[in-house]
Amino acid sequence: MMSAASTAIAMPTRLLLLCRSCSCPCPPLSLSSCGAGAGASASAGGRAFRFRWSGASASRGLLVSSSSSSSFRDVDVDVDVSRGGKGNISCCSSRSRSTRQIKKKRSAAASAAESAALAKAKRRTRSGRDFSEELLSPYLSGAGGDHIPVMLGEVLEVFRSRHLLSFVDCTVGAAGHSSAIIRDHSELQLYIGLDVDPVAHEKAQSQIYSILNNDLCNAPSNLKTHTLLKNFKYIKSALREVDGNLLESGVDGILLDLGLSSMQVDNVERGFSVLNNGPLDMRMNTQASLKAEDIVNSWPEAEVGRILRDYGEESNWRSLQTKIVKARLDGGLHSTGELVQLVKSTSGKSGRQGWIKTATRVFQALRIAVNDELKTLEDALYACFDCLSSGGRLAVISFHSLEDRIVKQTFLDIISRGGRDEEKLSDSGEEESWSKQRIGGRDGTILTKRPITPSEGEERLNRRCRSAKLRVIQKV
Numbered sequence: 001m002m003s004a005a006s007t008a009i010a011m012p013t014r015l016l017l018l019c020r021s022c023s024c025p026c027p028p029l030s031l032s033s034c035g036a037g038a039g040a041s042a043s044a045g046g047r048a049f050r051f052r053w054s055g056a057s058a059s060r061g062l063l064v065s066s067s068s069s070s071s072f073r074d075v076d077v078d079v080d081v082s083r084g085g086k087g088n089i090s091c092c093s094s095r096s097r098s099t100r101q102i103k104k105k106r107s108a109a110a111s112a113a114e115s116a117a118l119a120k121a122k123r124r125t126r127s128g129r130d131f132s133e134e135l136l137s138p139y140l141s142g143a144g145g146d147h148i149p150v151m152l153g154e155v156l157e158v159f160r161s162r163h164l165l166s167f168v169d170c171t172v173g174a175a176g177h178s179s180a181i182i183r184d185h186s187e188l189q190l191y192i193g194l195d196v197d198p199v200a201h202e203k204a205q206s207q208i209y210s211i212l213n214n215d216l217c218n219a220p221s222n223l224k225t226h227t228l229l230k231n232f233k234y235i236k237s238a239l240r241e242v243d244g245n246l247l248e249s250g251v252d253g254i255l256l257d258l259g260l261s262s263m264q265v266d267n268v269e270r271g272f273s274v275l276n277n278g279p280l281d282m283r284m285n286t287q288a289s290l291k292a293e294d295i296v297n298s299w300p301e302a303e304v305g306r307i308l309r310d311y312g313e314e315s316n317w318r319s320l321q322t323k324i325v326k327a328r329l330d331g332g333l334h335s336t337g338e339l340v341q342l343v344k345s346t347s348g349k350s351g352r353q354g355w356i357k358t359a360t361r362v363f364q365a366l367r368i369a370v371n372d373e374l375k376t377l378e379d380a381l382y383a384c385f386d387c388l389s390s391g392g393r394l395a396v397i398s399f400h401s402l403e404d405r406i407v408k409q410t411f412l413d414i415i416s417r418g419g420r421d422e423e424k425l426s427d428s429g430e431e432e433s434w435s436k437q438r439i440g441g442r443d444g445t446i447l448t449k450r451p452i453t454p455s456e457g458e459e460r461l462n463r464r465c466r467s468a469k470l471r472v473i474q475k476v
């Protein structure tokens with residue numbers, strides 16, 4: 001950079017200024033003086049300017065070229081505008097400046113998004129196992145039903161090192177996980193499947209029966225199976241119903257998959273989907289009395305708002321609460337389509353993704369309230385841990401932050417019950433690749449300090465698994 005403060009710059013009378021960053025040309029300037037450190041007046045486009053050449057200390061750098069020569073020199077320029085007060089002037093047009101500012105903002109937003117994604121990736125504990133599409137091939141082909149079991153390989157890995165004589169699937173659904181567990185453990189003697197959904201219970205019974213009667217499935221010959229229509233919070237009564245001694249001896253493995261099954265989401269009559277029009281039902285247990293329709297049409301306004309805020313974590317809950325209650329004046333809301341239209345009218349011009357995300361949170365809030373999911377989950381976690389045998393494992397797959405928070409806090413409470421301090425275990429005990437870091441207490445050991453999330457391969461294959469988190473605790 002040539003310093004104008006120490007050396008006089010001999011320049012032609014006619015100059016062409018180019019922006020250093022974008023090379024956008026200004027109109028030619030006519031200079032009356034160009035001595036080092038001196039002021040220089042110029043005119044361009046009918047406007048008069050006074051220039052002060054300030055060398056390397058200037059805040060904006062320009063390329064200066066003679067209109068009759070192809071040579072360029074670096075010169076720093078500060079500009080005082082004679083009209084409108086003092087200030088810096090850019091060689092670019094206002095449109096170019098606006099474009100640069102927009103690009104700069106977009107670049108900053110992209111950098112922030114990239115940083116957020118990187119921070120999120122650091123918090124995640126991706127499954128360390130190689131994804132096997134072959135493992136899911138029976139479900140992809142339709143042979144295993146409409147539902148693809150989430151994180152199936154990881155679940156099998158959790159229980160593979162255990163000598164499973166007894167196993168309970170608390171959310172048996174289409175029996176995807178259960179089928180694989182039965183095939184993977186030839187030593188298994190007792191299997192119990194629970195589900196509160198009558199449709200899922202019937203489907204699970206059929207699936208388990210077909211496995212036991214299929215020689216190719218390699219099912220244990222002496223396996224006793226029980227599928228019960230029961231909520232998983234009643235696991236103790238279920239074990240007592242099967243065998244009175246089970247509560248004392250405990251079971252070796254328990255699984256809770258808290259997500260909706262595809263057969264529930266895709267059935268428009270169940271009212272779980274934001275994309276299909278159906279009745280506002282949302283009951284897991286179709287024999288229960290409370291429906292989502294009852295909440296939006298008859299519950300107090302404050303209670304509707306609390307549900308949207310606490311269960312849906314929806315920031316726009318006040319506006320939604322008001323519109324839901326006002327809709328009662330026109331007969332109320334009776335279908336998922338009507339509720340979605342109300343959400344769209346509240347979301348404004350946020351686009352398809354905006355209203356879908358809002359509607360998903362609203363549907364989640366209503367579903368949790370209808371089925372009392374969070375209180376049921378907390379009660380079930382304590383009950384399930386009590387039902388484990390010594391060395392038995394409880395694996396839980398959650399699908400949103402409210403569920404995962406309850407699982408995490410309950411596990412921490414379990415291992416520190418009785419005022420016992422937590423003890424971090426580094427590499428003690430068995431070496432298992434999926435168990436990155438453990439937290440131990442006298443009653444149990446959390447084998448997943450951070451939850452395990454699906455592999456990238458599984459996420460590409462099954463988009464519904466993206467929010468899944470697997471946590472595991474073992475009874476001492």
